[in-house]
Amino acid sequence: MKTGDSHRLLLNQGGICLATVSFSVFNYEKTTFTMKKIEAIIKPHKFEEVQEALREAGVHGMTVTEVKGFGRQRGHTEIYRGSEYTIDFVPKTKLEIITSDEQCAAIAKVIEETAKTGKVGDGKIFIYNIEDVLRIRTSEHGDEAL
Ligand SMILES: Nc1ncnc2c1ncn2[C@@H]1O[C@H](COP(=O)(O)OP(=O)(O)OP(=O)(O)O)[C@@H](O)[C@H]1O
Ligand SMILES: [Mg+2]
Secondary structure, X not given: OOXXXXXXXXXXXXXXXXXXXXXXXXXXXXXXXXXXXXXXXEOHHHHHHHHHHHHHOOXXXXXXXXXXXXXXXXXXXXEEOOEEEEEOOEEEEEEEEEEEHHHHHHHHHHHHHHHOOOOOOOEEEEEEEEOOOEOOOOOOEHHHHO
């Protein structure tokens, strides 16, 4: 079957159409997940410490973005010139790291331990399955492209 082929399965019993199921077939070179994406939202003042710990842990690629967000407390309340203001969005730093499955837990642990202050707003770590990675220069795929 070719990439993008669409197949239609018709379930028919006694002349009554019960269900029509459509599905697509994708032709990835690797079909099993072997990599993860770690997306960590941390306090900006913790970034340098986390970055250094990740370097020592052998992380050799990441994307960093300055972001704004809120969690359960919906930001925080500040007094400014005697009035109370609720600030919905608090500045945070987002790290994105693609790792092999094997290294994922250890790297997430490094971030967790280094970014923790014990106070609200310390951040979150989201983990995703990654289907493939392509190094543009060499056309390497998967783990080899990390
Ligand atoms: N459910 C969510 N979806 C997307 N981003 C989130 C979510 N929760 C938190 N974030 C992001 O993480 C940042 C830090 O969240 P935060 O640490 O305040 O989470 P929390 O659940 O309120 O935990 P805590 O009670 O420790 O403060 C937010 O500013 C936001 O950018
Ligand atoms: Mg919070």
